[in-house]
Amino acid sequence: MSLLTLNKLTKKFGGLTAVDNVSFDADAGSVVGLIGPNGAGKTTVFNLITGNYQPNGGDIIFDGQSVAGLLTHKIVSLGIARTFQTIRLFQNLSVLENVLAGCHCRMKSGIFGGMFCTPAQRREERDALKLALRELEFVGLRQDAEQLSSNLSYGNQRLLEIARALATKPRLLILDEPAGGMNEQETDSLIRLIRRMRERGLTILLIEHDMGLVMEACQKLVVIEYGKKIAEGHPEEIKENPRVIEAYLGTDEDE
Numbered sequence: 326m327s328l329l330t331l332n333k334l335t336k337k338f339g340g341l342t343a344v345d346n347v348s349f350d351a352d353a354g355s356v357v358g359l360i361g362p363n364g365a366g367k368t369t370v371f372n373l374i375t376g377n378y379q380p381n382g383g384d385i386i387f388d389g390q391s392v393a394g395l396l397t398h399k400i401v402s403l404g405i406a407r408t409f410q411t412i413r414l415f416q417n418l419s420v421l422e423n424v425l426a427g428c429h430c431r432m433k434s435g436i437f438g439g440m441f442c443t444p445a446q447r448r449e450e451r452d453a454l455k456l457a458l459r460e461l462e463f464v465g466l467r468q469d470a471e472q473l474s475s476n477l478s479y480g481n482q483r484l485l486e487i488a489r490a491l492a493t494k495p496r497l498l499i500l501d502e503p504a505g506g507m508n509e510q511e512t513d514s515l516i517r518l519i520r521r522m523r524e525r526g527l528t529i530l531l532i533e534h535d536m537g538l539v540m541e542a543c544q545k546l547v548v549i550e551y552g553k554k555i556a557e558g559h560p561e562e563i564k565e566n567p568r569v570i571e572a573y574l575g576t577d578e579d580e
């Protein structure tokens with residue numbers, strides 16, 4: 326069953342159609358990779374799903390409901406979380422505080438609610454702390470909870486972004502180049518982490534240039550070029566697709 330459906334999604338920036346009538350589904354519990362050359366429109370698709378941009382046409386259906394044009398915080402509360410191509414952490418907050426920021430968007434009392442300290446708010450804070458520590462444990466950063474987030478390695482900062490996104494309790498997790506800046510070992514453990522997130526029942530949509538990760542982690546690939554979908558299918562099929570090889574993976578003559 327499809328958790329996310331893009332239906333003829335279109336986004337224009339002036340005269341440039343960055344996303345041109347793109348349609349595809351992400352089945353619940355699957356990992357879908359969005360691939361394509363630089364500037365193909367991948368991040369724009371993500372920004373449309375997460376409400377950072379408003380579409381010029383088409384629709385985005387999440388769990389049976391249109392989310393196109395909704396505000397970002399509403400979209401997060403419906404169960405869509407993301408990480409960014411360029412890491413966006415609160416650099417002068419601790420690792421734990423960064424994850425708590427993710428928890429707070431689910432809390433009734435809000436980020437300043439704790440100031441009034443009612444028993445219900447204290448309980449909510451305690452639950453948030455437990456959840457944050459659990460997600461740090463899950464991504465392997467529990468022992469770094471008290472560190473300043475800027476002290477983490479680049480790869481661990483990416484994991485921290487994932488923990489923060491998980492703390493919003495999403496059903497759909499959107500990862501924009503999660504292996505960017507990671508070494509081979511870190512990428513391997515990221516592949517294992519993606520697998521474990523899938524086992525938790527999460528649906529994952531990711532953009533990634535690391536073909537090894539894409540081939541191992543995804544059940545389906547959607548390929549876009551110049552804003553248009555040019556192919557969709559199982560990674561093994563996509564690897565052999567001549568149109569994709571020409572557009573993205575490079576032909577032998579290019580090597």
Ligand SMILES: Nc1ncnc2c1ncn2[C@@H]1O[C@H](COP(=O)(O)OP(=O)(O)OP(=O)(O)O)[C@@H](O)[C@H]1O
Pocket residue numbers: 338341343361362363364365366367368369370410
């Ligand atoms: N806010 C914006 N204003 C104007 N043009 C934009 C904006 N965002 C993206 N674009 C343009 O839309 C096109 C698609 O960009 P996008 O960032 O979505 O590509 P991408 O596939 O994610 O690329 P990369 O792999 O390099 O991140 C590009 O030509 C880009 O310059």
